[in-house]
Amino acid sequence: MSRIGKKPITVPSGVTLTQTGQSIAVKGPKGELSFTLPDAVTGEFKDNELTIDVVEGAKNGSAMWGMARTMVANMIEGVTDGFTKALELRGVGYRAQMKGSALSMQLGYSHDVDYTPPAGITIEAPKPTSVIVSGIDKQQVGQVAAEIRAFRKPEPYKGKGVRYVGEYVRQKEGKKK
Incomplete structure (x- = not known):
């Protein structure tokens, strides 16, 4: 039951x-x-x-x-009330900014990564290292946040990448001599 x-x-x-x-x-x-x-x-x-x-x-x-x-x-x-998901960018030179309604991110690639949100979702970049996804559909908010995170997942050696606020990324030890 x-x-x-x-x-x-x-x-x-x-x-x-x-x-x-x-x-x-x-x-x-x-x-x-x-x-x-x-x-x-x-x-x-x-x-x-x-x-x-x-x-x-x-x-x-x-x-x-x-x-x-x-x-x-x-x-x-x-x-x-609506739903929100907060993301943070960690890494040297990793930045996010809004270009109209689209999100433009510099994630260590040779080009900027642009993301246009679907209808019903609003994206904000209050600081260069934070992104806030909000909307009324919980599934769609989570899906958009996961798609943004998938552009550069946090890597386990330095922790660089896009992660959810409060997400714990286990750090691995580097190679030894």
């Missing part, structure tokens, strides 16, 4: 949740998101609370139960 799945989701004031069959649409001050529940689970919305239940005899119902509840809870959090 899923401990996450059985918790009801409370819809805060200022957020509108509409359910049409298996599809759930959430509208709030930051935007609008929608999600279609898997066939193995059902949702019931009443008294400003959404409850997700498993369909009797569904083959993978218990596997989808907690996931479906978390997806809807993340949508509600996204349209009210």
